[in-house]
Amino acid sequence: MTDRPILEHAVTRRAFLAGTSMAGFAAFLAACNAPGAATPTPGGATTGPTEAPTEGPSAEPTEKPSPAAELNFANWPLYIDTDDEDETKHKTLEDFTAEYGTVVNYSEVINDNNEFFGTIRAPLEAGQDTGWDIIVLTEWMAGRIVRLGWAEKLDLGNVPNYVNNLVDVYKGPDFDPNNEYHAPWQAGMTGLGYDADVTGELTSVNAYWDEQWAGRVTFLSEMRDCVGMALARLGYSRTDVTTEQYDEAIAELQKAVDANIVRAFTGNEYAEDLVSGNVVLAMAWSGDIIQKQYERESLRFTVPDETGTLWYDNMLIPKGAQHKYTAELMIDFVYRPEIAAQIEAWVNYICPVKGAQEELAKIDEELAASELIFPSDATLAKVERFRTLTEEEESYMNDQFSALIGV
Amino acid sequence: MFLRRHRWIVPYALLTPGLLWLAAFYVWPAVQMFVSSFWSGSVERGFTFSLENWTTYPDALDRYSTQFQRSVLYAGAATILTFMIAYPLAYAIAFRGGRLKNLLLFLVVAPFFTSFLLRTISWKIILGDDGLVFGPLKTLGFVDDSFRVLATPIAVISGITYNFLPFMVLPIYVSLEKGDQRLGEAAEDLYAGPWRPGGTIAGAIASGLLFALLGVAFGYSVPIMAAAGAVIGAVAGTLFLSEGFIRVTLPLSLPGVFAGSLLVFIPALGDYVNAALLGNPGTNMIGNVIQSRFLVNNDYPTASALSFILMVAILVAVAIYARLLGTESLTEGRRL
Numbered sequence: 151m152t153d154r155p156i157l158e159h160a161v162t163r164r165a166f167l168a169g170t171s172m173a174g175f176a177a178f179l180a181a182c183n184a185p186g187a188a189t190p191t192p193g194g195a196t197t198g199p200t201e202a203p204t205e206g207p208s209a210e211p212t213e214k215p216s217p218a219a220e221l222n223f224a225n226w227p228l229y230i231d232t233d234d235e236d237e238t239k240h241k242t243l244e245d246f247t248a249e250y251g252t253v254v255n256y257s258e259v260i261n262d263n264n265e266f267f268g269t270i271r272a273p274l275e276a277g278q279d280t281g282w283d284i285i286v287l288t289e290w291m292a293g294r295i296v297r298l299g300w301a302e303k304l305d306l307g308n309v310p311n312y313v314n315n316l317v318d319v320y321k322g323p324d325f326d327p328n329n330e331y332h333a334p335w336q337a338g339m340t341g342l343g344y345d346a347d348v349t350g351e352l353t354s355v356n357a358y359w360d361e362q363w364a365g366r367v368t369f370l371s372e373m374r375d376c377v378g379m380a381l382a383r384l385g386y387s388r389t390d391v392t393t394e395q396y397d398e399a400i401a402e403l404q405k406a407v408d409a410n411i412v413r414a415f416t417g418n419e420y421a422e423d424l425v426s427g428n429v430v431l432a433m434a435w436s437g438d439i440i441q442k443q444y445e446r447e448s449l450r451f452t453v454p455d456e457t458g459t460l461w462y463d464n465m466l467i468p469k470g471a472q473h474k475y476t477a478e479l480m481i482d483f484v485y486r487p488e489i490a491a492q493i494e495a496w497v498n499y500i501c502p503v504k505g506a507q508e509e510l511a512k513i514d515e516e517l518a519a520s521e522l523i524f525p526s527d528a529t530l531a532k533v534e535r536f537r538t539l540t541e542e543e544e545s546y547m548n549d550q551f552s553a554l555i556g557v
Numbered sequence: 558m559f560l561r562r563h564r565w566i567v568p569y570a571l572l573t574p575g576l577l578w579l580a581a582f583y584v585w586p587a588v589q590m591f592v593s594s595f596w597s598g599s600v601e602r603g604f605t606f607s608l609e610n611w612t613t614y615p616d617a618l619d620r621y622s623t624q625f626q627r628s629v630l631y632a633g634a635a636t637i638l639t640f641m642i643a644y645p646l647a648y649a650i651a652f653r654g655g656r657l658k659n660l661l662l663f664l665v666v667a668p669f670f671t672s673f674l675l676r677t678i679s680w681k682i683i684l685g686d687d688g689l690v691f692g693p694l695k696t697l698g699f700v701d702d703s704f705r706v707l708a709t710p711i712a713v714i715s716g717i718t719y720n721f722l723p724f725m726v727l728p729i730y731v732s733l734e735k736g737d738q739r740l741g742e743a744a745e746d747l748y749a750g751p752w753r754p755g756g757t758i759a760g761a762i763a764s765g766l767l768f769a770l771l772g773v774a775f776g777y778s779v780p781i782m783a784a785a786g787a788v789i790g791a792v793a794g795t796l797f798l799s800e801g802f803i804r805v806t807l808p809l810s811l812p813g814v815f816a817g818s819l820l821v822f823i824p825a826l827g828d829y830v831n832a833a834l835l836g837n838p839g840t841n842m843i844g845n846v847i848q849s850r851f852l853v854n855n856d857y858p859t860a861s862a863l864s865f866i867l868m869v870a871i872l873v874a875v876a877i878y879a880r881l882l883g884t885e886s887l888t889e890g891r892r893l
Contacts, residue, residue, distance in 0.1 A: 264855055407838055413708045414837050428686045428707060541601050548854045556838040557849035
């Protein structure tokens with residue numbers, strides 16, 4: 151059905167991720183504003199739509215409430231199916247409106263976890279509505295929101311598709327053991343991205359310490375992704391890393407820096423360098439490599455045998471959201487396999503919905519067969535999530551990591 | 558009528574829009590920045606203000622002194638480089654441009670029609686390890702296969718030099734253009750002889766300083782670099798700089814040089830895009846640290862303290878520089 155190369159849209163959403171990706175123009179602009187933005191202003195949150203509550207879903211808790219007239223949905227750019235002609239049209243959202251009559255105010259306002267957190271912190275802290283009904287944040291940030299008690303608890307009775315269709319690997323993370331506060335939106339893997347013509351097939355993280363390619367290797371400036379590889383080399387696990395193990399991993403990374411193996415710590419600019427041949431091996435995100443293979447066929451993505459990283463972004467309902475019930479309807483809606491497939495055909499990251507693969511096969515068989523979009527159990531067994539950190543741990547680890555990368 | 562009777566109001570009225578602008582977008586953020594440098598706490602727990610947090614300043618200075626020094630080195634080297642490239646260019650446009658003057662000036666500014674970020678990224682393509690320049694050189698065997706410029710200090714300094722070059726060209730051009738060319742001719746008529754000690758000295762100083770800075774930046778022996786630079790500069794100065802130029806034209810254009818070097822040096826000092834895109838972990842400048850402290854680590858106090866230190870350092874340096882170059886009239890202005 152699709153005659154355009156779907157992957158041309160394969161999103162470089164990680165470009166926007168975390169302040170570390172300096173090529174991200176948003177980060178660039180944000181940094182220009184640094185002095186002025188130094189005070190997280192409460193006014194920041196008022197930039198979101200803050201219409202007065204319509205028929206509040208909690209008005210009559212005993213009966214099934216009716217869907218609200220509108221839903222305020224904050225997400226990352228290029229992260230939902232989008233019309234080729236009109237960028238403001240998203241079929242999934244139109245389908246939702248057709249079914250429930252709710253108008254979805256969909257805003258692509260999240261460019262960075264920390265930055266977005268800054269805009270919602272003040273109202274949440276003050277117990278006020280943020281203006282959003284659904285926000286999408288990476289799991290470590292989602293964990294922080296849950297830990298702070300700033301997420302609404304889902305009424306699991308309202309989200310049967312989510313309960314039934316969530317892929318097992320995402321079940322029971324440490325920050326939300328019963329999956330009552332978050333619902334994964336999309337996931338991705340971090341692993342070996344390399345030019346097979348130069349390096350041959352690579353399967354081990356030890357390649358990152360191989361002096362053979364000194365100066366032509368990039369590491370990620372995203373702390374969890376980068377340190378995870380060193381942990382894997384040392385035989386430690388991301389899921390239960392201790393501070394001592396973390397320090398060892400930093401020392402291991404320092405060796406690669408001292409040996410001049412590491413050309414740079416990058417956000418997703420590494421992808422361009424892989425294409426131009428400046429870099430032959432990178433710590434890479436799965437979605438980027440699928441896309442860049444169209445420009446340089448010899449590029450490969452492999453999850454290292456020692457383990458790679460799994461990261462995922464999650465829908466959360468912020469505390470005090472005006473349209474909680476409608477937000478639950480939306481979460482349940484995107485967990486319908488046919489809707490998930492519709493999103494996936496455009497987004498190309500890893501889909502956390504069971505049954506979506508079969509549905510996607512009806513649209514595009516080749517895409518549905520991709521190991522990087524629907525990883526097999528064998529692949530999923532090789533990726534792990536970086537455990538949730540306490541604030542002190544995170545601050546300590548970020549500091550150590552900053553020192554490593556020279557800032 | 559009113560204005561005629563109250564002439565003293567006029568200058569203040571003219572100054573008001575600019576002052577309001579500065580107050581809103583410079584003074585107020587600077588005050589906020591200063592206040593937040595005395596915070597302690599975290600994004601999660603919120604921040605509290607206390608004067609006891611002054612220790613953020615010495616801590617930050619101590620921890621990031623390397624990056625501070627590196628910023629001064631890179632920005633200094635880039636400023637001298639832009640000067641050495643821009644002066645002949647501005648001179649040629651001003652005195653030899655003829656009918657092409659406007660076109661040439663347009664060409665100087667033309668790169669500004671693309672974004673700063675894109676211009677910097679394009680250097681990655683030009684200087685690529687197997688790119689436009691080094692690809693052919695490597696194929697022909699002129700440079701070693703492992704040779705690269707990207708992800709080295711050379712790339713960072715070159716990137717800054719390139720990005721800020723027009724800021725040096727334009728002020729120098731203006732000061733040369735408005736100067737009276739006949740003064741130079743008169744000097745030659747009167748006494749500027751064939752022997753050119755001034756040119757030799759000026760060339761030796763500029764080039765020696767540049768090479769010394771590059772020596773520090775790249776870790777080469779500074780005295781050797783400085784000596785080599787001085788010799789090259791002396792020869793070039795002797796060959797190309799006439800007595801009339803050194804004694805008349807150059808001094809007359811000093812206000813332009815002064816303005817240009819500030820316009821290059823100050824933003825270059827705080828720049829982080831070039832280091833981020835063209836450098837390696839060992840070339841990060843203070844701007845990169847501030848960016849990372851602020852956006853990645855949410856360490857607003859340290860980021861603010863570093864910004865404040867940078868600002869004060871620049872103000873002090875500019876004050877000293879203005880004294881040394883003897884162009885106080887520029888900064889002090891004339892009586893209204």
